[in-house]
Amino acid sequence: METEISTEQKILDAAEEVFIEEGFSGARMQQIADKAGINKAMLHYYFRSKDKLFELVFAYKMKQFMPRVESVLQNPALSLLDKLDAFVEAYLDMLRHNPRLPMFILSTMNRNPELMKSANIQFGKWIIQLIEEEIEKGTIKRVNPHQFMLTLIGMCIFPFVGRPVFSAVFELKKEAYELILTERKEHVQAYIRFILEP
Amino acid sequence: METEISTEQKILDAAEEVFIEEGFSGARMQQIADKAGINKAMLHYYFRSKDKLFELVFAYKMKQFMPRVESVLQNPALSLLDKLDAFVEAYLDMLRHNPRLPMFILSTMNRNPELMKSANIQFGKWIIQLIEEEIEKGTIKRVNPHQFMLTLIGMCIFPFVGRPVFSAVFELKKEAYELILTERKEHVQAYIRFILEP
């Protein structure tokens, strides 16, 4: 019943794990090779260099990191509040399945801001525009759209990147923190309504 | 008028810069030596190894990162809202002077959670207790203290760790983002009152 996985894919999977765990400069080609169950020389045969391999992995993870919300945002049947709810729902679910993804993206981008070109970015302008329109229509309260989005996205991401610090400062064991993550969705959605509902 | 700075201090200053910029595994002893204007051998003369040097720098930066709020929190003349306001005021000011500090601490802690022992952590319990007391007294609205603190701290830190991603997604130039950071303090304080005031 084992699905046959190509060597190339085995390498990519292993590289993803190691780069996310160790970062670019902390990752070792040997470690990636071991995890993929192949020889170190094969890495270069398939991907030429560590840099090339990293670029591929990063672009792939970046695509995963950026919320795919075109269909939701453009669905005229949904109110802005419903759209934001759907966004939070989907995004927090994704992050719970990829808890180390945000730190990988954020720390890589901090040392290498130009890597952003590999991502699709129209998402931001749409949301700001939507918020401003609804404010004009008077269907939501007047807020600073950028401050609001900075808080909203931070509410989703920070629990994952700040986990070690936060759970140490507040002395939260694994189970207690998991509970917080579970309840986070409702909390963020309540925040949205509390801030935006007239 | 030049103040005389000891070699030891010059090394620490240089190491701080390089470690924050590059992380532990990305940092090079040669680069630290160059920046300190001394020879590579001197690093080992003063600090034995890269690990030792990093530990010292990390412990120092961690102390800086952890809010020092004992005096404010325990001041009986201040209401909880005033205490939180003072915290946000001081903490955001500190972060604006050390914008790369949060990413350094968070990413290091993610790969090395046990490093937390070097920090003083009573802060967390006090705040949670304060919040619960005020809820009992009915002076603030009923909230989940951990969710609230997670949001509050995230509101302060995320603008710095998420800056490259956020400013790319929302196409914010340097000046626009600086403005957001400037206005962040008021925004966070307004959030506190909005959530907690009965």
Added chain:
DNA sequence: GTCTATACGGTGATAGAC
């Protein structure tokens, strides 16, 4: 495509003169 062997530069760390 996959392996072994190896080149080659860089990196942390030390020895020893001054």
Added chain:
DNA sequence: GTCTATCACCGTATAGAC
């Protein structure tokens, strides 16, 4: 304390047999 020279090792990358 400060320097130069050097070591031992590790890391990426390549050559070449099969």
